[in-house]
Every structure is written in C-alpha cells, then in structure tokens.
Amino acid sequence: MTFLAELAINGALVGLMYALVASGIVLVYKSSGVVNLAQGGFVMAGAYLVWAYIARLGLGLIPGILAAAASMGALGWLTERLALRRMIGQPVIMILMLTFGLEVVLRGAVPGALGADTKPMPIPISQAPVWLGDILINRTYILGGAVAVVMVALLAVFFRTRAGIAMRAVSDDHLAAWAVGIPVERTVALSWAVSGAVAAVTGVLWGAVQGVDWSLSLLLIKALSVAVLGGLDSLSGVVLAGLIVGVFESVISGYVDPFVGGGTREVVAAVVIFLTVLIRPYGLFGREVIERV
Amino acid sequence: MFYRECGVRHTTYAADRALAVIPFERALLVLLIVLAAAAPWIVTDLFLVSYLTPWLIWTAAVLGLNLLMGWAGQIHLGYGAVMAVGAYTAVHVARAGAPFVVAVAAGGLVAAVIGSLFGLPALRVRGLYLAMSTLALQVIVDWILVQVPAISGGAQATLLVPRPHIFGILLVTDQARYWAAAVFAVLVALFVANVRRTDVGRALIALREKDYAAAVIGINVFYYKALAFFVSSFIGGMSGAALAFLYYRAVTPEQFGLNVSIMAVAMVIVGGLGSIIGSFFGAGFILLAPIWIEHGLRELAAALSVHISPSTLAHLPLVIYGGLITGFLLLEPLGLAKLYDNVRNYLRVWPFGYTKK
Numbered sequence: 078m079t080f081l082a083e084l085a086i087n088g089a090l091v092g093l094m095y096a097l098v099a100s101g102i103v104l105v106y107k108s109s110g111v112v113n114l115a116q117g118g119f120v121m122a123g124a125y126l127v128w129a130y131i132a133r134l135g136l137g138l139i140p141g142i143l144a145a146a147a148s149m150g151a152l153g154w155l156t157e158r159l160a161l162r163r164m165i166g167q168p169v170i171m172i173l174m175l176t177f178g179l180e181v182v183l184r185g186a187v188p189g190a191l192g193a194d195t196k197p198m199p200i201p202i203s204q205a206p207v208w209l210g211d212i213l214i215n216r217t218y219i220l221g222g223a224v225a226v227v228m229v230a231l232l233a234v235f236f237r238t239r240a241g242i243a244m245r246a247v248s249d250d251h252l253a254a255w256a257v258g259i260p261v262e263r264t265v266a267l268s269w270a271v272s273g274a275v276a277a278v279t280g281v282l283w284g285a286v287q288g289v290d291w292s293l294s295l296l297l298i299k300a301l302s303v304a305v306l307g308g309l310d311s312l313s314g315v316v317l318a319g320l321i322v323g324v325f326e327s328v329i330s331g332y333v334d335p336f337v338g339g340g341t342r343e344v345v346a347a348v349v350i351f352l353t354v355l356i357r358p359y360g361l362f363g364r365e366v367i368e369r370v
Numbered sequence: 371m372f373y374r375e376c377g378v379r380h381t382t383y384a385a386d387r388a389l390a391v392i393p394f395e396r397a398l399l400v401l402l403i404v405l406a407a408a409a410p411w412i413v414t415d416l417f418l419v420s421y422l423t424p425w426l427i428w429t430a431a432v433l434g435l436n437l438l439m440g441w442a443g444q445i446h447l448g449y450g451a452v453m454a455v456g457a458y459t460a461v462h463v464a465r466a467g468a469p470f471v472v473a474v475a476a477g478g479l480v481a482a483v484i485g486s487l488f489g490l491p492a493l494r495v496r497g498l499y500l501a502m503s504t505l506a507l508q509v510i511v512d513w514i515l516v517q518v519p520a521i522s523g524g525a526q527a528t529l530l531v532p533r534p535h536i537f538g539i540l541l542v543t544d545q546a547r548y549w550a551a552a553v554f555a556v557l558v559a560l561f562v563a564n565v566r567r568t569d570v571g572r573a574l575i576a577l578r579e580k581d582y583a584a585a586v587i588g589i590n591v592f593y594y595k596a597l598a599f600f601v602s603s604f605i606g607g608m609s610g611a612a613l614a615f616l617y618y619r620a621v622t623p624e625q626f627g628l629n630v631s632i633m634a635v636a637m638v639i640v641g642g643l644g645s646i647i648g649s650f651f652g653a654g655f656i657l658l659a660p661i662w663i664e665h666g667l668r669e670l671a672a673a674l675s676v677h678i679s680p681s682t683l684a685h686l687p688l689v690i691y692g693g694l695i696t697g698f699l700l701l702e703p704l705g706l707a708k709l710y711d712n713v714r715n716y717l718r719v720w721p722f723g724y725t726k727k
Contacts, residue, residue, distance in 0.1 A: 163700055169497040170445045171699055174639055177632055178695030185688025192683050290653055298509060301502060309424050336515045344513045350506035355489050 084331040085210045085324050088220035090214070094286070095316045097225040097279045098300035099307065100232060101272040106267035106309045111161060114176040117297030118183035119273055123149045123280030124198065124289045125187045131199045138200060142269015146277040153273025159264045176261060180294060188291045188352040198284035221282040229316055236273070236312070244268055248310065271326075302346035304352050308363020318361060322349055373646030373718040389563055392718075404505050406552050412544040421658060426548075426555040427612045430651040432637045434605025438648070438695050440570060440604020442598035443578025445501040449606055449634045452488065454626030455511065456481035456607025457614040458521050461531050470534035470541070474591045474611040482600045484511070489599030492496045493592055498580070514622045528622045529559055534615045547616040551674065554612050558605055563646050565601075574598055600679075630678030638693075640698045642707025651706035659694060660687040 083102045098120055113119075126148050131141035156179065164172050209213045220303050236240045246254040247264045255261050283293055307314025322345070330341035359365045372394050380386035390396045410418055435449050463469065491503040491547050523529055534550070541547055547592030565571045572654045573594050576584040585591045602670050614621045634655060641652020671678050702708055719725050 112502070160696065160700060167699075167703060169641070170439065170501065171703055173445070173498070173501050174635060175696055176697065176700045178636070178692045180690055181632070181692030182691075185685040185690075189682045189685030189689065193685065241547050275626065286555050294578075298505070301505070305499075305502060328375040340513060340516070343509055346511075347506040347509035351491070351503050351510065354495055354506075364455060 079181070079211045080331070081328065083172070084327045086212060086214055086328025087218055088324040089320050090218035090317040090323070091327060092321070093222040093225040093316070094279070094282055095296070095303045096307075096320075097221075097228055097275065097282065098296050098318025099303035099315045099319065100207070100229055101275045102300055102304045103309060103312055103315055104232070104268050104275065105274040106304070107245075108244050109161070109265045109313075110178075111172055112301075112304075112309065113185060113272070114173060114297060115156075115180040116272070116300055117294035119149065119276035120280045120283060120296055121291060121293035122183050122187045122362055123273075123277030123306065124284035124293055125280075126192050127225075127281050128196050128198060128284065128289045132196070133240070140276065142281055145280070145294065146336045149273040149277035149280075150270040151273070153269040153271070153276075154266050156273075156350065157269035161269070162262065162265075172286070178219040178347065179298070184230055184291055184294050192289065193289040194307065195288040196284075198289055200285055202280065202285060215286075217230040217282075217285050219283070221286065224282060225319075226316070229312065232275075232312055234269075236367070240264070240267060265339060298343060298350075299346045302349040304351075304360075305308065305350050305358055308360030308362055311360065311362035314360055314362035322346060323351075325349070343346060373714055374531060375718060387567055403531065403556070405725055406556075407549075409552075412597065414700055415544055418548050422552045423544075423548050423682035424613070424617050425654045426551040426659055427633075428637065428657055429650050430555045430558040431606055432653045434602045434609060435634050436530070436638050436641075436646075436649050437562055437565065437605070437646065438598050438602035439638050440642075441566065441578060442574040442595065442602075444595065444598060445497065446486055446488065446504050446599075446602070447501050447631055447635060448504040448511070450626040450628065450630035451511035451515075451607040452481050452485040452507045452603045453610030453613070453630070453634075454623065455484045456610035457621050458515060458529075459607070459625065460611030461529055461614055462521075464532045464534070464615075470536050471616065472532075472607050475654055477611035478608035480605040481610065482604035485603020485606065486596060486600050488603070490600075492599065493596050504571055505628075505631075506703075508628055512623060512627060514681055522621075528620050530659060531614050531619050531621060541616075551612060551616050554608070558609075559649075561605075563641060569596070570594070591611050607643040625706070626642075633691075636695045640694060640701075640705050642705030645705070645707035648705050648712060649708030651710065655706060656691070656694065660690045663690050 095226065098116060101119065102113055103114075103141055123145055126145035127141055130136045131138065135140075136144060148296050153201060158339050160175060160179070161172070164175055175344060202217050202220060205216065207219065209214055218333050236245060243254070243259045243264050245266065246259055247258070247261050251261050254264075277318030280289075280293065283296060287293070305316045306322060307316075326342050326345040333341045373392050374394060375392055376392065378391060380391075385391075388404065390399055405412070409422060413422065430450070431453060435446060437444055437446050448462075456477035458477075459480040460473040463476045464473035468476070488504050488507050492500050495503070519527075536550065538544075541550055550674060564575075565682075573584070573589045574588065576589055576596075577591060577594055581591050581595075584594075610626065613625070620623060637652040637656045638649070639652070640655055641650070642648030664683075668683065714721070
C-alpha cells in the first residue's frame, strides 16, 4: 500500500511536470492549429541555455533562468516568423515534418555546440528525499510540481489579459479576429514566444531531474500524450491529463517493470495517445470540432 | 530538346497510357537499367555495398510509404515499426529453413497485417490525429519487439540473419546481394507505377483530394484506406526484410526505431509526394547527402586548418539532415521531383520556351 501511494504521489508530481511541457504545445496549437513536434527540442535547448548562462557565463540563478527564457522566447518567435508563417495553407504533414526537422536540427546543434555529455543543472536542490510518513518523495519533483501549477495558473491569468484575450480570439477564428482588428500574425508569433519561454522554465526542472543532455527532447512523447488526452486546445485539460498520465505511468511501470525489461513508461504514454485518438480524439476538455472521416 | 515530343502520336489508349511516353525517356530508362545491372563492374566494392545497395532497398521502402502518403494522402509516422515487423518475421521464417523469397514474402504479409492496425485510427480521424496515433503505435510496436524474447531474443540481443539463397543459388557475394536489391527495387517501382494507372490508384487519388467527395462519387473510403495501409505495409515489410538480409545481415530493434520512421517520411517529402522518380531521389539524397556534406566540411576544415571539436563533428550529420528537411519544406515543398520536373519541362520545349503551357 505504501509502495502504491509512493508511486502515485511521485507520479502525480512528475505528471504535473509533463503538463508543463504539454502546455507549450497547447499554447501554440490554440493560436495557430500547429502541433509543435519540436517542443521536446525546445525544452532541451532551454535547459542547455540555462546551464550555459549559469555555469559558463557565471550569471546568478534567477538572472540565468530569465536570460534563458528570453532567449528561448526569441527562438520561438523566430521559428514562427521565419518558418511557420511561410507554411500557412500547406498540408498538415508538411507543417508537422517542418517542426520535426527543427527538432532534429536542435538535437544536433545544441549538444554539438555546448557539449554532449550529461551536465548537472546548477540549481540548489538537495538530493535528500522528503519523508511523508513511510512515503519517499523526490524533492525536485515537489518543486517541479509546484512550479508547474504556478506556471499553468500564470498562463490562465495571461489569457485574461489584453494579449491573452486576443490570442483566444485568434484561436477561435483567424478571419473574424482579423476583421475586428487583431494582429493575427503578431498574436501567433507571441504564442510561439511564450511557448519558448515556458520551454526554458520546463528545461530547468527537467534538467534538474535527469541532467542536461539530448535525451530531454524525448519528453515529446509524454508531452504529446498529455496534450492529446487533455484536449489539444485546453489548458486546464493539460493539468488533469498530466496527473492522469503521470500516475498511470508511475504505478504501471512500478508494478510491471520488474517483470519485463523496463521501458514501460514510454509505452504507457503511447497507449494513452492511441486510445485517446481512437475513443475520444478531442480529449477530455478539447473542443469537439475535429475533422472526422 | 532532349525530351522531344515531336512525332509522338497516340493512336491507341494503351500507347497513351504507357509508362514512358517520350522516346528519350524510354532510352534513358534502358540506359539506367543497363548501368544498374553493370554497376558491380563500374563502381568500387565499398561504394556498391555501403551506398548503392541500401539506397535501392530504401527506395523500395520509400515507394511503399509514398503510395500511402503521396497517393492515398494518409500520414504515417510509424513506418519503421512496420519494416521491423517484416524484418523480424522474415529472419525467423528463414531461420526455420524457408528459402529467401518465401521469407521475404512472409515478412511482407505479417507486416501488412500489423500495418493495417496502424490504419485503424485512419478510419476515424485524419491529419494531425492520424500522425500522432501512428507515432504512438511506433513506440508500442518497438517496445513489444524489444520485450518479447521470442521475437528479438531480448533487449540487447542481435539476431544473425541466415544467408539468403534464391532458387538454390546462395547469395554470398556483395554483387549478388546488390543485384537482388536492384531487382527488388525495380519490381516495387514497376508495381507502384502501375497502381497509379489502375482504378485503385485513381480511387486513392480521389481519396487524397477529399475523402468525403470520393465517397459521394461511389468510392468505398474505408476499403481503399485499409487497402492503402495493407499494400504499403506489405512493401514496407518486404523492404525491412530486404534490408536485414541484403544489407545489415543482423537485426536489432534500434535499426528500425522512431528515427528511422522520421527518416522515411523525410525521404518521401524531400523526394516529392506522389512521385516515383522522387522516391529514388529522396532516398538517395537523405541517405547520402549528410555523409557527403560532412566529408566535404571535414576536408574544408582541414584545408583551412580550422579546428572542429569531435563532439561538434559527431553532431554535424544530424544538423545537416534536419536542415535538409526544413530547407526543402520551406523552399521547395514539392521536393526533388519538382526540381527534376522543372528541368524536364524546360527541355521539352527548348529552345521555344514561349510555347510552354
């Protein structure tokens, strides 16, 4: 029983951190209808940048993170400005492959430039676990879960601001938003920038959990499963879906992994994607305007 | 000039629908086939084994995927898993003592059955959601292959492939393997080229353009979608088996991971959706260009005596490969086939360019 509770609690916290990665995907999808398959690469690049700013340039912790968030925001903005905007009207496979090509470039360029070996994320979190009765909880997970909740809450507040309302209008209908004078292109670019900045913050947390190297980009599958289950255009869905995916994955892999060779975690996420698409493609909270066959 | 259509008259429907209408193209095809057959005496063994053979087998795989993506318009991000199923089935069948041709066909058949599973979501959703569910299935199939010892022999295991023999002739030399790959690629190309001319091919194209409209004019959308997934997976499975037998000579799960699926899609897109010659171009370009560009950069760096760290060099192919994908999508979304087509259209009317349609 303790084992189960431990798995569930740690899984829930990890799930919230998945939700943070997924929120970047949701932000972009909401505004432009593009699923950014490079989000994993963005997270990796963000983590590398934080590491580089703090460990190489000697910035402090907070300035380092802020600088990385600003750089990643710029990268997101540039991605939209230089690449995605030219792809408007192209078939969806072209746009998906473009973001995947970007992912491959990031996966090669960032470790190539900053070093491929796994680096510790230089943030002061003690490795000692927190004991909750008999239950052992990873300190980094607690911080990660808390930051994830705060970030998603901040994003929810952001959608109440002027720019956020414009973004919601754009996600509803590009043409109508245009007609009432909302700068659609600039709004879409802004969503890419915000999603880049979120990726930098996510990178700090995941870098602290598993070290900074290329494997951070593998978070993509988890993030996709969370985003799809929650509904691709629902920010609140991301939190609940993150909890569900996190708990399921942790509990199932905790009980199944000893019997098979491991690697169950990836598969749980993949099964979630597959079943969601088959049974309820618009996810838990997504809008039901889906292209049906 | 070269592609002169002057004097090409079609007096029968059969002549009009021929695979190569322009005489110059027919001559070009014959020349290419002769060159391909004589390649072992023209190029070095290393070039034959490490470039030509994988290129031809990959072309067959890309043709299969192109049938699905270019003609039927269905996205598939899990083609590597389908190829893996084909490769593992073929190897197990061959280890049980079956001849090469039977093993490859069995690989294709099992891959087609499993691959139709990938098509299951296609009957309900399309586009983005289809892409994500095929991506998920790739991960699931990969995991099953690795985890079931009866298939892969366990997570770290490598299965040795028995020597292929065709009709009692053992394919031991590199040349024999190359010829087998070439024959396979030509057969697949002929098949796909002919599918395009049949009612099935036209139904698939109608499906791609708008499945709802296709249904209205009497095309059974479910049937043709399932058929497209089945046939393309059959070709993919056979190509996976061919890769295992003729190129790798051993199978591990990593040979057919997610990256391989992405590579296959990149080949289709860079080559050109719905183009046969594009499949040849795309497979060759994605397979060989990163190697050659990296070599070129290495030598350039040496010539200019600029030092590049080994870590940067190791990641260079990845950057080039990703850059090629993004670059092509941004600058020439119709791929290399379109570039070839531009040249061809220009030469068809040269020097009377103003007569261009």
